[in-house]
Amino acid sequence: MRFQWAAAxxxxxxxxxxxxxxxxxxxxxxxxxxxxxTIAQTxxxxxxxxxxxxxxxxxxxxxxxxQGDGASPHNLELARRKAYTALTFGRTSGEWAQRTETALQGxxxxxxxxxxxxxxxxxxxxxxIGGVGLSGAPMGGVQEEAxxxxxxAKVADQLTK
Numbered sequence: 001m002r003f004q005w006a007a008a009x010x011x012x013x014x015x016x017x018x019x020x021x022x023x024x025x026x027x028x029x030x031x032x033x034x035x036x037x038t039i040a041q042t043x044x045x046x047x048x049x050x051x052x053x054x055x056x057x058x059x060x061x062x063x064x065x066x067q068g069d070g071a072s073p074h075n076l077e078l079a080r081r082k083a084y085t086a087l088t089f090g091r092t093s094g095e096w097a098q099r100t101e102t103a104l105q106g107x108x109x110x111x112x113x114x115x116x117x118x119x120x121x122x123x124x125x126x127x128x129i130g131g132v133g134l135s136g137a138p139m140g141g142v143q144e145e146a147x148x149x150x151x152x153a154k155v156a157d158q159l160t161k
Contacts, residue, residue, distance in 0.1 A: 031057045031122055031130035035155050036064040039122070039132050043151035044068055047143060051136040053151070054079035055122075056087055058129045060112070068136070075135035082119030082133025082144075084112045090128040092145055093119030117141025120148035125161045 031039075036055035043053045049068040052075035057063045062080055085093040088110075094117030100107050101115075108115055118141045119133035132151055134144035152159070 028058065029124045029127060029129045031055060031063055033063060035158060036130070038155050039151035040064045040066045041151075042154040043132060043134055043147040046150045047134060047137045047147035050138070051134055051144070051147070052076050052079045053132065053134050053147075054083045055132045056080065056083045056130055058087070060084050060087055060131075063130070071136050078114065078116065078135035079118070079133040081112050081114040082116060082135065083131035084119075084133070085114055085131070086119035086121040086133065086148075087128055087131030088113060090121050090123070092121070092148075093117060093133065094141055094145055118144030118148065120145060120152060122152055122159070124159050 036057075040053040040055050044051060044066050047053075050070045051068045052071045053064075053066045054062060054076070055064045065076060065080070067076060082093045085096055089096045093114065096107075096113075097115035097117065107113065118135060118137070119131055121128045122130035122132060132148045134147055137143040137147065
């Protein structure tokens, strides 16, 4: 009986003493507002004035949105969802759309994702820290994706570890 009490007390003491192995500070990288603005401005310049550009951070929150002169009102939502899709899956929204055409179709039912080309992930090494999406380019998703990548390329020197 004494052994059981001693074991129970020892077990309880272990949970009361802080352990350096269990408490850690997380360091996360994210898209700054200046980086997001640079990406968005570059993408808008590349694609023309009728385009909308959205940049989301690592949590999928809209960081910057630029709506070009003459852009359609629905482009805001499309651009944001393309950026969110690229962030969520760590690949272009076009690649994800192709991947989910036959297999993994259930992913298309997730909130805020969209199976359209025009979004690209913002990566710091292998870590996805944001996404950029465009809508309204004259040549569609192919051009939008190219403009998104051009925006990311503009800040490439900041995306190395």
